Amino acid sequence: MVYTPQTGMDMNRSKLLLLLIIAALVGIFLGFDGHKLLTLENLQSHQGAIEQWIDQNLVLAVTGYALIYVAVTALSLPGATIMTLAGGAFFGNLYGLAAVSIASTIGASLAFLVARFLMRDTLRKRYGETVVKMDRGIEKDGAFYLATLRLVPVFPFFLINLAMGLTAMKLRTYALVSWIAMLPGTFVYVNAGTQLGQIQSTGDIVSADLLLSFALLGLFPLIAKFVVGFIRRRKVYAGWQKPERFDYNLLVIGGGSGGLVSAYIAAAVKAKVALIEKHKMGGDCLNTGCVPSKALIRSARAADTLRHANRYGLESVPVKGSFNNIMNRVREVIAKVEPHDSPERYRKLGVDCIAGEASFVSPWELEVRHNDGRTERLTARSIVVATGGKPAVPPIPGLEDMEPLTSDNLWQLEELPERLLVLGGGPIGSELAHAFARLGSQVTQVEMGERLLAKEDADVSELVLKQFRADGVDVRLKHSAAEFRIEEGEKVAYCKHEGERVRIPFDQVLVAVGRAANTAGLNLERIGVETLPNGTVPVEEDMSLRYPNVFACGDVAGPYQFTHAAAHQAWYAAVNGLFGQFRRFKVDYRVMPWVTFTSPEVARVGLSETEAKEKRVAYEVTRYGLDDLDRAIAESEDHGFIKVLTPPGKDKILGAVVVGTHAGEILAEFTLAMKHGLGLNKILGTIHPYPTWNESAKYAAGEWKRSHAPEGILKLLEKLHGWRRGKKTTTPRSHYAPDQNPTGPR
Structure with missing residues (x-):
């Protein structure tokens, strides 16, 4: 098919129409309380009437049930699990399994096609390289990967339907693999449903058949996981000859x-x-x-x-x-x-x-x-x-001719560069730019983003930027290096900045834009x-x-x-x-601290404010300024702050950042607390020697405590202490000499 603007418009109209149809069907489902109808309690309360109607209209009932199941699955509506149990309860293992397996496969395939039609082209346009690589992987291992997801779902089935629709997997492969891989799980749930249908009294709950069905329901994921692991190992090692002995x-x-x-x-x-x-x-x-x-x-x-x-x-x-x-x-x-x-x-x-x-x-x-x-x-x-x-050295025209410095070859320098150009505003670029500026180089630091240390919060970046400029670093934000030249014997970089071409002369260039x-x-x-x-x-x-x-x-x-x-x-x-043959451990990144050794140092563990917002994690911020810390004042290093993120009203630490002298050492206490589930109250209750930098952690915890003081209880305590002091009386003024007046001179 040849793509033209007209075909593009027709395609967009078709997509819009499909979205409207889906929205209308979902609206009808919710409007008629479909999500409330598809509950175990509702099905059991109408069990007798439903079974009587099914006995008289078996073919119609199975067909209608299958169509509803297709709709629920295709539209990714809640209730598929209950529908599966209901299939066993009302139709038994044979008819229930046949209806569910066929309907779920058809519904999943429809969801697969909808996702492909609505989003695949957009994905290919925006992330073409990624899509090609993803398709290559799907072509190679897609069927097996899909089978493992269906057998032991690591995320809900409706997400599998949508995600696989974005790949290049063929529909017939998707449908066949889904049908076969879902059969064992479908049988387990349908079988459990047959037993649920038999519960008439509390005595039925302890019946052997029911207990066996639910034991199978609980053991199935473990058994399936073992089977998948065994098959995966056999598949991945296929074609390789394992040595009989090892060196x-x-x-x-x-x-x-x-x-x-x-x-x-x-x-x-x-x-x-x-x-x-x-x-x-x-x-x-x-x-x-x-x-x-x-x-x-x-x-x-x-x-x-x-x-x-x-x-x-x-x-x-x-x-x-x-x-x-x-x-x-x-x-x-x-x-x-x-x-x-x-x-x-x-x-x-x-x-x-x-x-x-x-x-x-x-x-x-x-x-x-x-x-x-x-x-x-x-x-x-x-x-x-x-x-x-x-x-990593980016392919910028002329850069290789400059014989660029990197963090690898920098240590071979014998003379201090008079004019040093630093590409990159991340941790490595910032550390080295600041160090060379303090050693006497005229440093120009180029960063294509809007701020230094982009992974940190804006207030952190702003404090570092302020110090850099105070120490003579010429920081050029929103500058992108475009070309390098030698003009009349002088090395020159040309950068793009808000539509303009900026010329920056230099003696040596240090590249710090990432690693490979x-x-x-x-x-x-x-x-x-x-x-x-x-x-x-x-x-x-x-x-x-x-x-x-x-x-x-x-x-x-x-x-x-x-x-x-x-x-x-x-x-x-x-x-x-x-x-690993006996037990395997999954890597734990939940508490990963890091430090950027600029001045001030930047040390962080856990969530930043930016990350918390992106992940929609509810939080509140407690802030303590290091200009209040006695040790910092004594050392004339009274600048920087501590910022701690906690859930609203709780002292659990979600993340902490320290910006200032000895930030890396101060952070250790927050890292330890996060790792072992200790909150700010525990830090506050710990004796810290005076005067030390680590007292700042305790004072930050104190700020949290002060902001969460129980005002109602404090007012009651104020009244209690007033009552214990006794009734207020007025002392005659004649009892005081003029120079003993506690209110001061008149």
Whole structure:
């Protein structure tokens, strides 16, 4: 069919007409209290009359029942479960099962077609790349995936109907798979309905048939889950030959935070484990990330202190120093931490450390290319992929010619850039922009969004922006880098800003616009694993990667790109890899803290206000300003705030953010409280030493308590205390000398 504007208008009219018909049918259903009619109590109250009518009109009754069932399912109306039970109660197992299975399949197929007709084209236009990838997955595993959803529904059936309609799955495949996969569950519910129809007295409730039916109803999800798991394992491993014996219990690819923790846990429980790392142990965190950046930030803070020593009653001095010396100190810090992550240490712990690269041969086998040129194949019962990530460099014209700095190669600098352009207003870009500005560079920070630190609330971003500008950072918001050039020997960036073309000269550019997962060379396609649009690999809740024995953790798995998140995931990957046949643990992200080490620091755990609004979570905000904290005043660091989100009227912590000096340390108390279900009242009731920064957590809790003071009880207490003091009397003025008058001079 050739698409023209006219056909587009006709299509829109058809969609509008269908929506109106659906809305009218739903309105009729609700208007005539259909949702109240389709209840177990209502059916049982009319059971006798309905059964009598059915006996006289069986064919008509079954046909009418099936049509109603089709309508309920197709329109995604409430009551399908009750209708299924009613099928067993009024028609018995044979007719009930036939009517329900056919009607539910027809109704589901209609809902599938409606969703496809109304939304598929819109989805394809807006998210074309995602739709193509989704269709590819559906073509490959769609039938099995649908079957598992139908057999053990992880979300309601009506959502399955609508969601599958947005894919490229064929209607006949959808209908056939749905019919077959729903049959076992349909039988269980219909059978339960036959027993519900037999309840005439309390004695019937304990009948063997009824108890057996409801036991089957309760056990069915567990049995189905086991069957699905068994079939899934057989399907996913089809075509692979499992080794008869293994070289290791666990093979770990990558020696960063995730890989080190996985190997450590395996060695601690006496499993045979090997860790394969082609470069340096410790990964990004030790060599190019957390450790060097925090060392640099500390030097920058020292420079700022010297430059503003008058805050502390001293003479401010111009900051002079060799940037090369600063970088040497950074390298010394790395060298001092390095033994914690060294191959020597891990070998002593029982880990076989292999210098080389690994790629998949099968779900149990890796080909290892040693750095000395040797090649060997190693097998393990489980494999953990922890290859981390790398800075993403966007394809902006001319950028590569600028030899851009990233968080990877930045540490090779020997001279301080006089004019530094920083692309990106996220945590990495903001930390480094502020540090270099304090060290003396003229820093221009370009961010395409409306504010810095976009994942934080607007008031947090505003406070950071204010400090950045006070420290000389030229922050350009809503600027998008479009082109890089060298003009008359000078490096120049051209940015788009509200329709204008802005020219920014610079000496060196630092790119900090995100990270991409390291998956090249792993040969993941060999085992049928495709990366997601953001470069990460798709993991299940137990951190497994398609196969129950292959896992991923850290930056390569997402969704968080923190060292502590990688270590957290690594526990699940290692434990499930070693003991997953007996019990599997699902990763828990409910309490995930993070800190951005700008000045002021920004530390957060749980929900922000923005996220709470997006998720429609009811909340109230308690705020405490650090300008009130004695320790902050004493250190001339009295700026920033604490903000805590709680449910209305309750002290349960939904989220907390701290903006200010030592924010990361202050946040720890809120993180601990959230993890173990402690509310603000518990924090308030805890003794905090004076004067400390952590007192601020107690004072924030005190602000919550003050705002929730029981006014009625306090007024009664005021009257009680007044009554206990006795009746008010007037003392003669002559009893006081003029200079003893308690009211002061007249």
